[in-house]
Every structure is written in structure tokens, then in C-alpha cells.
Amino acid sequence: MDLNNFLVISAILFSIGLYGALTKKHLVVIFMCIELMFNAVNLALVGFSKYQNLTLVNLNGHIFVIFIIAVAAAEIALGLAIVMSIYKNRDTIFVTDIDSLKK
Amino acid sequence: MNSELGIENSMLIEIIFWIISSVSIISALGVVLLQSVFRSALSLIICFITIAAFFILLNAEFLAAIQILVYIGAISVLLIFAILFTRDIDIQNISHKFSYLTAGLVALFCLISIYVFMNIDILHIEKNLESFAYGNSVNEIGQLLVSNFVLPFEVISILLLAALIGAFVLIRED
Numbered sequence: 720m721d722l723n724n725f726l727v728i729s730a731i732l733f734s735i736g737l738y739g740a741l742t743k744k745h746l747v748v749i750f751m752c753i754e755l756m757f758n759a760v761n762l763a764l765v766g767f768s769k770y771q772n773l774t775l776v777n778l779n780g781h782i783f784v785i786f787i788i789a790v791a792a793a794e795i796a797l798g799l800a801i802v803m804s805i806y807k808n809r810d811t812i813f814v815t816d817i818d819s820l821k822k
Numbered sequence: 823m824n825s826e827l828g829i830e831n832s833m834l835i836e837i838i839f840w841i842i843s844s845v846s847i848i849s850a851l852g853v854v855l856l857q858s859v860f861r862s863a864l865s866l867i868i869c870f871i872t873i874a875a876f877f878i879l880l881n882a883e884f885l886a887a888i889q890i891l892v893y894i895g896a897i898s899v900l901l902i903f904a905i906l907f908t909r910d911i912d913i914q915n916i917s918h919k920f921s922y923l924t925a926g927l928v929a930l931f932c933l934i935s936i937y938v939f940m941n942i943d944i945l946h947i948e949k950n951l952e953s954f955a956y957g958n959s960v961n962e963i964g965q966l967l968v969s970n971f972v973l974p975f976e977v978i979s980i981l982l983l984a985a986l987i988g989a990f991v992l993i994r995e996d
Contacts, residue, residue, distance in 0.1 A: 724839065725880070728847070735851060736850070745859055747905055748853075750901065751863060752854065754866065762873055762877075765876075765882050768880075768882075778963055778966055786971075786974060788888060792892055793984075799903075800989035801992060804992050
């Protein structure tokens with residue numbers, strides 16, 4: 720169990736999240752896949768922070784993970800508010816139907 | 823991991839790592855592949871729990887606690903509320919398909935396995951708890967947050983306030 724194991728797991732989770740975010744039509748599912756990608760990045764950062772070859776303790780990766788979690792919380796709160804207002808105004812949450820900027 | 827743990831314990835940690843990673847990948851696939859949106863949200867919660875378990879394996883206990891509090895406690899609830907409020911997907915009533923016999927058997931199995939593990943002490947729980955108590959990183963994280971990273975810390979607080987106000991403005995009735 721070394722850094723490569725965690726990086727491979729992180730890459731697999733990130734790829735699954737990217738696939739879902741690019742192919743799904745439901746807005747909430749897209750948000751869930753974006754959260755999955757955030758988690759994969761957090762896992763990679765904590766892995767780097769543990770397995771680096773420095774003599775002194777360096778926890779900068781942990782600090783970055785805390786900031787990423789805060790930004791993800793802000794993003795999901797705003798994003799779900801946007802989803803709710805789109806649903807109230809247009810009665811749909813499928814991204815293929817939200818195309819009024821294209822017309 | 824820790825130096826005082828024996829060979830069989832590092833083997834055990836390897837086995838735990840592979841179990842956690844397979845559960846994590848399967849639940850992440852469930853997020854993408856399951857048809858019902860509500861079920862994929864539940865699968866996402868399982869994936870969050872396995873990420874917290876990875877953090878504990880990486881000696882980041884504070885981040886595991888934060889992960890459980892923020893992701894499982896707050897973000898999952900937000901996602902499930904959003905799914906329930908936007909009802910143009912088919913929401914089956916899951917509670918009617920729920921079998922009390924199965925749930926009872928699962929709970930009984932968990933109880934018996936906890937009892938057996940505590941009694942035969944295969945995990946050396948007390949020794950591992952002692953080693954966890956020394957490898958804790960909360961002090962260093964707190965000192966970094968108020969010394970080197972104090973500006974991003976304040977910016978993050980303003981960002982959270984702005985997101986809160988923005989969500990309120992978007993969602994309110996005029």
C-alpha cells in the first residue's frame with residue numbers, strides 16, 4: 720500500500736465522475752458526479768501529503784483539502800438553489816431542455 | 823503504517839485497503855449506472871464514507887471527521903432534498919419494498935460479528951487506538967490555518983457568506 724495505490728483509486732474515481740458529468744442529463748446527478756470528482760482530488764492530495772519525502776511534517780495538503788471542502792459546500796448550495804429556481808420557472812431539470820441561450 | 827504494528831497487522835491493513843477501494847469503486851459506478859436518482863444519491867453516500875475511511879488509512883483523522891460532517895451530514899442531505907423537491911423523475915415508494923426480515927437479519931449479522939471481533943480481538947483494537955491517539959494532526963492544522971494560510975482562511979469565510987446570501991436570494995419567493 721503506497722502512493723501509487725491511492726493515486727490509481729483517485730484516478731478511477733475522477734474518471735467515473737467525469738464520465739457521469741459529461742453524459743448525464745439530470746442536473747442533480749451532474750452535481751453528484753462533480754462531488755465525486757472533488758472527493759477523488761481530495762484523496763490524491765491527502766496521499767501526496769502523507770507520502771512526500773520531506774523530513775519535517777508538512778500538512779499543506781490537508782489545508783488544501785479543507786479549502787476544497789469549503790468551496791465544494793458553497794458550490795453545491797448555490798448550484799442546488801439554481802436547480803430549484805430553474806425547476807420553478809421552467810418545470811424541467813434536464814440539461815438538454817435548458818437551452819434558451821442557444822436560440 | 824505505524825512502526826509498532828506487527829507484520830500480520832500490516833497485512834490486515836492491506837486487506838482493509840483493498841476492501842475499501844473495491845467498495846469505493848463499485849459505489850462510484852453505482853452513482854453513474856443506477857437508474858433511480860435517489861438510489862444513486864445513496865450510492866454516493868457510500869462512496870463518501872469510503873473516502874473518509876481512506877483518510878483514516880492515510881493518518882488524516884481530522885479530515886475524516888470533516889468529511890463525515892460536511893459531505894455525509896450536509897451535502898448528501900442537500901442533494902436528497904433537491905431530488906425530492908424536483909419531482910419530475912419517477913420516485914418509487916421505496917419503503918413498501920422494504921423487507922423487515924432482511925433488515926433484521928443484516929442487523930443481527932452486524933451485531934454478532936461485532937461481538938465476535940471484540941472477543942477474539944483479531945484487530946488488536948486497544949493497541950491500535952493508542953497508536954491513533956498519538957498520530958493526530960489537529961494541532962498542526964490549526965496552527966497552519968492561523969499562521970501561513972490566514973488570508974485564504976478569511977477569503978473562504980467571505981465566500982461561504984456570499985454563497986449563503988446568493989442561495990437565499992435565488993430561492994426566495996418574490
